[in-house]
Amino acid sequence: MIHLKVTNLQKRFGGNHVLKGVNFEINGPELIGLIGPNGAGKTTMTNILDGAIKPTSGTVYLGEKRIDQLQPFEVARAGLGRTFQVTRSFRRMTVLENLYVPALAMGNTHGQAELRDKAMGVLEFLTIDHLRNEYAQALSGGQQKLLELGRLLMLNPDVIILDEPFAGVHPRLMEVIYAYIQRVNDEGKAIIIISHQMDSIFSLSQRLLVLNFGDLIADGPPEDVKNDPAVIEAYLGAEEGEEAPA
Numbered sequence: 001m002i003h004l005k006v007t008n009l010q011k012r013f014g015g016n017h018v019l020k021g022v023n024f025e026i027n028g029p030e031l032i033g034l035i036g037p038n039g040a041g042k043t044t045m046t047n048i049l050d051g052a053i054k055p056t057s058g059t060v061y062l063g064e065k066r067i068d069q070l071q072p073f074e075v076a077r078a079g080l081g082r083t084f085q086v087t088r089s090f091r092r093m094t095v096l097e098n099l100y101v102p103a104l105a106m107g108n109t110h111g112q113a114e115l116r117d118k119a120m121g122v123l124e125f126l127t128i129d130h131l132r133n134e135y136a137q138a139l140s141g142g143q144q145k146l147l148e149l150g151r152l153l154m155l156n157p158d159v160i161i162l163d164e165p166f167a168g169v170h171p172r173l174m175e176v177i178y179a180y181i182q183r184v185n186d187e188g189k190a191i192i193i194i195s196h197q198m199d200s201i202f203s204l205s206q207r208l209l210v211l212n213f214g215d216l217i218a219d220g221p222p223e224d225v226k227n228d229p230a231v232i233e234a235y236l237g238a239e240e241g242e243e244a245p246a
């Protein structure tokens, strides 16, 4: 049973108090949207959860294991994986090689043929199997996003954080990403989706977390959160151009 527990998470960058004591738990294969105006602290929290930066105080447990002091590869091994707002890939490796890297780095215990079969299955699901021998740098932005999602599937983490998975993605690829989210959720994984695209977030999420200036101001079903006065105020007070919950 998946259990992620975030307790009193705080982060300061000098005088900037970016996370002010965030608490939440994930129990089981929940599909969660994490929203909040620009600068609310969403990426900072994700960077702490995946081990890229350390919190000023507070703890994160994945099951029985404390993960907030671990390095990213150790967090990945513990079962939490993420994608990035700006896609990262090994640009001078082929698409197929890009999928092998995380599995090999994590100490792949399967044979080469099995690894290839798994990678090909992932690429077919993501509709980019015809690109398997292309260098990653030749892919479009949307295809690179799919490749990054594919690397996560190879690792099969229990908790997945997707940072802006829909940004700048062609509508056809959007459908693939929706199917991906549904698939990993059906397989019993928990997913946190960070997005400014409210339509997608509201249609996909079973639960919404709202961060505002480092405070978690709402945590509940989307319908309740949408009508929460604190959330409405946070978005009304946000910068012009910021999309508010519809």
Ligand SMILES: Nc1ncnc2c1ncn2[C@@H]1O[C@H](COP(=O)(O)OP(=O)(O)OP(=O)(O)O)[C@@H](O)[C@H]1O
Residues within 6 Å of the ligand: 013, 016, 018, 036, 037, 038, 039, 040, 041, 042, 043, 044, 045
């Ligand atoms: N490495 C850093 N050093 C100093 N300040 C930082 C650093 N990283 C983030 N911040 C500050 O932390 C605050 C929260 O930023 P963060 O990127 O976590 O917000 P966000 O909710 O992800 O925003 P967006 O929706 O625009 O991506 C901002 O004020 C930002 O300037």
